[in-house]
Amino acid sequence: MKSILVVDDEASIREMLEILLAKEGYQVATAANGTEALQSFKKHPAAVVLTDIRMRPLDGLALLKEIKNLHPRTEVIMISAYADTETAVEAMNEGAYDYFPKPFDIVELKSVIQSAFSKYAGQPEQPTPAGTPLQYQTKPLIGHSPQLKRVSELIQRSSQVVSNVLITGESGTGKELVAHLIHENSQRRDFPFVTVSCAGIPETLIESELFGYRKGAFTGAQTHKIGLVETAHRGTLFLDEIGELSPTMQVKLLRLLQEKSFTPLGGTDERLVDIRFILATNKNLEKEVMEGRFREDLFYRINVVSIQLPSLRERPEDIPLLAHQFLENYSRSLGKKINKISSYALKVLSQYPFPGNVRELENIIERSVAMERSTIVLPESLALAAFKGVIASTGELPQITLPGEGLDLDQTMDKIEKNIIIQALKRALGNKQRTANLLKINLRSLRYRMIKHGLEQE
Numbered sequence: 001m002k003s004i005l006v007v008d009d010e011a012s013i014r015e016m017l018e019i020l021l022a023k024e025g026y027q028v029a030t031a032a033n034g035t036e037a038l039q040s041f042k043k044h045p046a047a048v049v050l051t052d053i054r055m056r057p058l059d060g061l062a063l064l065k066e067i068k069n070l071h072p073r074t075e076v077i078m079i080s081a082y083a084d085t086e087t088a089v090e091a092m093n094e095g096a097y098d099y100f101p102k103p104f105d106i107v108e109l110k111s112v113i114q115s116a117f118s119k120y121a122g123q124p125e126q127p128t129p130a131g132t133p134l135q136y137q138t139k140p141l142i143g144h145s146p147q148l149k150r151v152s153e154l155i156q157r158s159s160q161v162v163s164n165v166l167i168t169g170e171s172g173t174g175k176e177l178v179a180h181l182i183h184e185n186s187q188r189r190d191f192p193f194v195t196v197s198c199a200g201i202p203e204t205l206i207e208s209e210l211f212g213y214r215k216g217a218f219t220g221a222q223t224h225k226i227g228l229v230e231t232a233h234r235g236t237l238f239l240d241e242i243g244e245l246s247p248t249m250q251v252k253l254l255r256l257l258q259e260k261s262f263t264p265l266g267g268t269d270e271r272l273v274d275i276r277f278i279l280a281t282n283k284n285l286e287k288e289v290m291e292g293r294f295r296e297d298l299f300y301r302i303n304v305v306s307i308q309l310p311s312l313r314e315r316p317e318d319i320p321l322l323a324h325q326f327l328e329n330y331s332r333s334l335g336k337k338i339n340k341i342s343s344y345a346l347k348v349l350s351q352y353p354f355p356g357n358v359r360e361l362e363n364i365i366e367r368s369v370a371m372e373r374s375t376i377v378l379p380e381s382l383a384l385a386a387f388k389g390v391i392a393s394t395g396e397l398p399q400i401t402l403p404g405e406g407l408d409l410d411q412t413m414d415k416i417e418k419n420i421i422i423q424a425l426k427r428a429l430g431n432k433q434r435t436a437n438l439l440k441i442n443l444r445s446l447r448y449r450m451i452k453h454g455l456e457q458e
């Protein structure tokens with residue numbers, strides 16, 4: 001029988017929990033303070049104890065220590081009023097299983113109790129992060145959502161062929177990681193993987209970077225230089241931010257893709273290369289084609305296999321898995337002993353819209369690990385981390401001066417509105433009511449605006 005001891009000085013809470021947990025099939029004992037609880041525990045040691053913090057005589061923290069002394073395997077969950085957060089943190093450091101701020105969410109409480117029981121019974125507490133079973137990867141693709149499983153399948157399949165692959169997705173969704181994985185799973189894995197960002201190199205340099213040059217091709221070309229295309233021979237060339245290519249470069253790229261040949265600057269000889277191309281963009285290339293900014297023939301050349309990466313908003317079930325993996329990585333690399341994210345912090349994360357996708361989640365976890373002084377990640381340090389991120393990424397709102405040619409007022413106001421909403425969401429850690437309060441609008445109005453700006457789905 002699963003035994004649980006509920007300790008709270010408020011009779012109404014005790015009763016409510018007793019009824020609720022008995023219905024779930026637990027054998028429930030109750031106590032009104034730490035001393036009573038300890039007496040009861042000595043007679044019948046419970047597997048899980050759920051305790052309030054502020055009680056007399058003997059408060060929750062003291063009770064925790066006694067229980068851990070008597071029966072180290074018993075899992076203790078703290079329930080705290082907001083003012084007791086510090087004590088809750090101390091409790092976590094003393095070995096409490098988790099803590100819940102009041103008022104608590106019943107569904108969540110039930111699930112934490114359940115996992116505390118599994119831990120007691122020696123079962124794994126959480127599923128281990130399910131990296132996809134791909135071979136040779138330096139870094140696994142994490143996620144168990146159906147969307148991500150589909151991406152893994154596409155990676156597998158495109159690794160077996162040589163067709164060009166186009167990877168699309170918002171910033172931070174993992175385009176570069178996916179490109180790497182395709183290469184590492186392909187026959188070309190022992191040859192180079194070369195990345196070229198089409199946005200990072202100035203137009204005048206792209207050509208010489210890509211194709212190289214012959215001595216004397218231009219002033220300053222004192223030697224031959226091998227271009228990146230040639231470096232990637234027999235391997236994979238990853239062309240990132242392809243939507244930024246100028247019309248001239250689009251023509252040159254088309255030739256490279258069609259004929260697998262190129263001529264270095266200042267050279268006359270045509271050189272053949274054996275290259276697998278992977279291309280990525282966060283732009284909607286179909287729209288770019290329709291609006292005349294991207295060549296249609298090039299688009300069809302590129303878009304043979306297409307992998308569309310879902311935003312993190314579309315697959316919130318991957319958030320806990322990713323967060324735990326990043327926590328493990330950063331705790332290790334920053335030499336910290338943080339091994340848990342409090343369930344409340346996890347809930348807060350799951351509600352946040354992540355405009356910067358996985359990269360933003362990774363940054364938030366990295367920053368909170370760096371800041372956290374206890375052994376778990378708490379909502380407070382997440383808030384601080386997210387907020388610092390806002391300052392770093394958007395800074396203060398720019399002083400807007402009307403440009404000479406004028407501006408589109410509606411569009412500008414839209415951009416400002418979106419920017420402010422994102423800042424407020426970050427400050428409120430995705431809590432919509434608090435975001436609405438910060439912006440002095442009601443919840444409905446906030447929802448409407450979030451949908452309008454693509455921050456929430458209808």
Ligand SMILES: Nc1ncnc2c1ncn2[C@@H]1O[C@H](COP(=O)(O)OP(=O)(O)OP(=O)(O)O)[C@@H](O)[C@H]1O
Nearest residue numbers: 140141142170171172173174175176177282358359
């Ligand atoms: N599914 C995932 N599992 C593990 N890590 C991920 C996953 N998706 C993204 N990441 C990590 O998130 C970070 C951002 O990913 P990446 O650089 O591949 O994104 P991107 O789509 O190329 O972004 P951008 O458009 O801004 O260049 C990287 O550190 C990457 O390893």
Ligand SMILES: [Mg+2]
Nearest residue numbers: 172175176240
């Ligand atoms: Mg990228």
